[in-house]
Amino acid sequence: MRQRSLIAITAALAAGALTLTACGSRDSGDKGSDSGGTTVVIGVDAPLTGDLSALGLGIKNSVDLAAKTANKKNYVDGVKFEIKALDDQAQPSSGQQNASTLVADKDVLGVVGPLNSSVAESMQKVFDDAKLVQISPANTGPALTQGANWQTKKERQYKSYFRTATTDAIQGPFAAQYVFNDAKKKKVFVIDDKKTYGAGLASTFTAEFKKIGGQVVGTDHIDPDTKDFSAVATKVKNSGADVVYYGGEYPQAGPLSKQIKASGAKIPVVGGDGIYDPTFIKLAGANSAGDLATSVGAPVETLASAKQFVADYKAGGYKEEYAAYGGYSYDAAWAIIEGVKKAVEDNDGKLPDDARAKVTAAVQNVSFDGVTGKVSFDEFGDATNKQLTVYAVENGAWKAVKSGTFTG
Amino acid sequence: MNAIGPVEPGEGTAVPRPAGRRPGTGRDRRPTALRRRPLAAALTAALLLAAGVCLYATRPDVPSPAPPTPPAPSQLPFPAQVVDVTFVGPHAPPPGAAPQFFAFELLLSVDAGPEVTVTRVSQPYAGMSVATAPRTPFRTRAGAARTIVITLHVTECETVPENDGLPFLDVTLRNTRAIQEQSFILGPRYAHALSRALQVACSNDSG
Numbered sequence: 351m352r353q354r355s356l357i358a359i360t361a362a363l364a365a366g367a368l369t370l371t372a373c374g375s376r377d378s379g380d381k382g383s384d385s386g387g388t389t390v391v392i393g394v395d396a397p398l399t400g401d402l403s404a405l406g407l408g409i410k411n412s413v414d415l416a417a418k419t420a421n422k423k424n425y426v427d428g429v430k431f432e433i434k435a436l437d438d439q440a441q442p443s444s445g446q447q448n449a450s451t452l453v454a455d456k457d458v459l460g461v462v463g464p465l466n467s468s469v470a471e472s473m474q475k476v477f478d479d480a481k482l483v484q485i486s487p488a489n490t491g492p493a494l495t496q497g498a499n500w501q502t503k504k505e506r507q508y509k510s511y512f513r514t515a516t517t518d519a520i521q522g523p524f525a526a527q528y529v530f531n532d533a534k535k536k537k538v539f540v541i542d543d544k545k546t547y548g549a550g551l552a553s554t555f556t557a558e559f560k561k562i563g564g565q566v567v568g569t570d571h572i573d574p575d576t577k578d579f580s581a582v583a584t585k586v587k588n589s590g591a592d593v594v595y596y597g598g599e600y601p602q603a604g605p606l607s608k609q610i611k612a613s614g615a616k617i618p619v620v621g622g623d624g625i626y627d628p629t630f631i632k633l634a635g636a637n638s639a640g641d642l643a644t645s646v647g648a649p650v651e652t653l654a655s656a657k658q659f660v661a662d663y664k665a666g667g668y669k670e671e672y673a674a675y676g677g678y679s680y681d682a683a684w685a686i687i688e689g690v691k692k693a694v695e696d697n698d699g700k701l702p703d704d705a706r707a708k709v710t711a712a713v714q715n716v717s718f719d720g721v722t723g724k725v726s727f728d729e730f731g732d733a734t735n736k737q738l739t740v741y742a743v744e745n746g747a748w749k750a751v752k753s754g755t756f757t758g
Numbered sequence: 759m760n761a762i763g764p765v766e767p768g769e770g771t772a773v774p775r776p777a778g779r780r781p782g783t784g785r786d787r788r789p790t791a792l793r794r795r796p797l798a799a800a801l802t803a804a805l806l807l808a809a810g811v812c813l814y815a816t817r818p819d820v821p822s823p824a825p826p827t828p829p830a831p832s833q834l835p836f837p838a839q840v841v842d843v844t845f846v847g848p849h850a851p852p853p854g855a856a857p858q859f860f861a862f863e864l865l866l867s868v869d870a871g872p873e874v875t876v877t878r879v880s881q882p883y884a885g886m887s888v889a890t891a892p893r894t895p896f897r898t899r900a901g902a903a904r905t906i907v908i909t910l911h912v913t914e915c916e917t918v919p920e921n922d923g924l925p926f927l928d929v930t931l932r933n934t935r936a937i938q939e940q941s942f943i944l945g946p947r948y949a950h951a952l953s954r955a956l957q958v959a960c961s962n963d964s965g
Contacts, residue, residue: 558924648839652936654834752941753938754926754941755941757842757844758947
């Protein structure tokens, strides 16, 4: 009997100890990135050096923040996320080379980028052939998703291509409406940089401006490799225009605005998201007050969902600003993370052999509350959340003056 | 961490044991359960104790329930982020109405947050005016959607474009967080409907 009792007590203690050991191994879920298991790489392609690096580094850092956040939350059980950022220098040829490099890395299951629509054109087929999902936070050229004839017949181009940014099909006309109806400017001089983004945006602006009764008093193109725009500035002054619309990016738009004012034409320069950066104001100088830019999304300060992102970005210690596309980059990365999560959960907790194809398919159906609002994609791969804001230069900074939502 | 134990039969679903058979057969047919009762009891007690300690030690760090407090205004959504306005279709004008008056139905919905009041609806052209039914201001609570009829009146055809590609309405929204004016771009169906109505209104006007 005594022996039996001893056995009973010993067994009981052992069982209790085992139970406590098992219970002690429960993960609190906030241990950080040490989730072990599989490593999934999210590729990033953006201009990390050169004139547009302010935007590109904001994209890279925001994707990094999304990956770290997912790891910290152990958001996909058994998967640790890393990023692999490549510099395209805003050049299509570099972008295509980077696309091939990312495709060759089997750990890459999704790519965020690029910034420029012209770079995206060179990458789309490379990614699509590899069934590797690509989500741009910044491309606004409508043809990327809806085909060259998007104005008459929309046609999905690549199943692997998505974007979180609104397209120029809305951005250009929205700017035209603001310039004509709110700013009361009726005579425009239109300039572009002949690139996919700039020429496309100028085209959609011009079409709408004419439809609503505005007059185009002159057009010209600039060479983005120079900074001397005095000839076109003189043409603007002599045209009698009361506003300039520029399709292009801030490295050229800033000096262009400065030189137009210096020529004696004290009229506002208006552009798209490509000029919406503090660097534009620095380059354009004090006379840029009153210049306008449209940009994708609602002002960050009106988005409750963006507050956490802004705080986390600051806490992350990144040297560069998240800039115009930070929130959209975070959401693009998170869409990929959601796609990976779905692929893993549908395959008994492991990455499937055809993980790239499965992640691409899952991204088509994601729906979550992101930094910029509800994130999901339509049948063309475009963001369903289509908001835009007009910003004006006031006291040396961009200030939101009007926001719009496309609900068609 | 998410291990699921064997599924236990629910009440009344246990399969009856075949008659005449008992657990434990052969030489040692004395009920083993009876023989091992002290051991089993001690094991059970220890496991229960350990499980209790385990649950206590790993309990979520939940503070004692506090009385619910309304969210601070800074935590409430801006009205433009929770309101959606979509185009439904043309609305039949009252019999005998002049062609310079035409109407459309819109659907306004509020996704979340506090009640939203629409204080003003306008459109950008000087030669046209807009009235709403219900008349502004009107309120809509979160989770609700309501049909609005906008009636447009063309007073001066020369200042109204007949082929606007991206027409919109400016809607002033107010909730306890903020007052915002938001442009709702109602899309190509609205653009076509508006264009058709303007062509009718202004062809009659010129004649």
